[in-house]
Amino acid sequence: MTADTEPVLTKSLFANTTHVALRPRYEGSNICTWIGFKHVNYLVEEAVLEHFRSAGLGARGLFEAYGLGLDIVDLDTRILHALHLDDLADAEVVSVTKPGDPVLGFRVTLSLERAGQPTKAVVAKVKVSLRPTDYLPAAGEPPAELAGFVVPELGAHLPAARPAATVEPADNTALQQGRGTTGGDPVLERLTAGENAFGWKWRIPYPYCHFTERLQMSGYLRQMEEVVDLFLADRGISIRELLADRRWIPVVPHSNIQILGEALMEEDLYTIYTVEGIFKDFTYTSRMDCYVVRDGRLVQTATGRITHGYALIESRSDWRLVNFDERVVRALGG
Template sequence: MTATAVQKLLTEATTVTHTPGYEGANIGTIIGFKHVSYLIEKSVIDHFRRCGLPVGALYEQQGLGFDTVHIESRLSTALIVDDEASIEVKPVTTEDAAELAFKVSITVDRDGERKKAVTSKVRAVLRYDENDTRMLRRLPVPEGLERFVTKRIGNAEPGEPVVPGTGDELVSGGSTENDPVLDQLTAGHNAYAWKFRIPYPFVHFFERLQATGYLRLMEEAKHRFVDARGISIRALLEESNWIPAVTQSSLTLLDEARLEEDLYVVYRVDSVFKNLMYTSRLDYYVVRDGRLLKTATGSITHGYGVVENGKEGRLVEWDDRVAKAISGAS
């Protein structure tokens, strides 16, 4: 039975229908990119369950924690809160891969026709919990899943040595923009960065910052960046009814960041296309043994849009003030 379940997991596509989380409707009834990513991850987890390998049971019985380690999405039309989205998860894992790979597509109804709203690539691993205090017994790993089991997510090489941080120690969830490590990470770049002490709500399996936690920080990074540049989200909404609109995003985990570690989040503008779109890169670091360790990286492509009647959106060309703020021009 288990061998059949693993075969299904690796070869058979599944389709599920979900409605987006209401929390994601930050502007009108349109769902933000972060909650679109949540929906994608949820559908991959549904794929495991439908194939007979629910991720909860994999942890409870074998000590294997499901972790999304890569998610890359292109949004071609907005999801809205009333959508009953049809989500297909198609396995695309190659024979020699150490990560489970899937292509995910989200289709919605628009004016009586089916329209593909999102396409995504997802990779996942099964992280083995070695803690014998938590895992008192373990069943054998299901045959065929062994190559996807890892004792550590990623294995990044330590980077540059850093100047020790100064000032008061942060409390859980606390943050600061003032730290010599931040100065080192942003020197010479069109960037904004802050230090953030990883709190319990951002982790899973007791200790690890999970992919959705990184996505939350990616969304916050955008808000912090424009606020620091004098074009906050609220300001542009009040002045022009402009709201950031995401067309593409990606996230890749490179190593593990842990509960109550200080995470250094760096948001850097990489490229600007006319006054319509710009792409930013997100890099996430911890400091261990006096050296930087990059735990994740990602990117996000933004424009500005106007939303009317709750869900009718269109991209707009931004003005020189916004262009100078984004480019870092004085």
């Protein structure tokens, strides 16, 4: 990147609409050939990264030339039609960034061909921050048009949080004790007290991080997927059990995650999953809140919500939504 080309590059980032053909990864096809919400969000993430690449401002170039990490800090996705293995989605990305915005904003639409017709399958809103690296020598100045989106740390553009609570964490994620715990932890007990909530403490591993130190959005997506799995098992309606009993699978029409601060590699992450409401015994919405403890104080690093329903597997290619029965309602209600 040179000074002569920088204004052209940033103009195309804001002005151009990009299209890229994407297929979901094989890993995301866990039940029959349907693709789970996490991998749908991975497609949204890849579409945004491709938008930056097509503008000549790919994540690698931003980091190597300017020392900037491209971080997705807000991801809100609605799934209108299920994606299947081997589907070819057309991903459209449009900038919705306005003058004075503290983050880069994009609208992403994934479309599929169904019965010979283009069908809108996924719509998402994505926000991006640019975070300088702290552990390498200073890099060149970024294009002036990007300077307003550079933050000293993730979440710095948000209003200041209330003073953090003082806590005394337990040392119960050492390797000889396992990588995490869901009970008997004083911080988890404090965070779940009086709530229809489930808590999980877990050591952040390096594969969930990027730019060498911090938990990234895809890591939080994996966290959200796993805490749901643990919560359902804890309530006696594990995913495997309902599959075996009645061929029911969880389905997700909506999810969102917002990064509020930074969680670092090998810190203990406290994830609280709280059921907020059940709608007509058909869907339920839960909130995920993530914390770390620094200097004896709780620091919230992310929050998000996810909506679930249940689908009955009717064949190898078809399913239909079903109402919750009394057993599921009781379990979700705590």
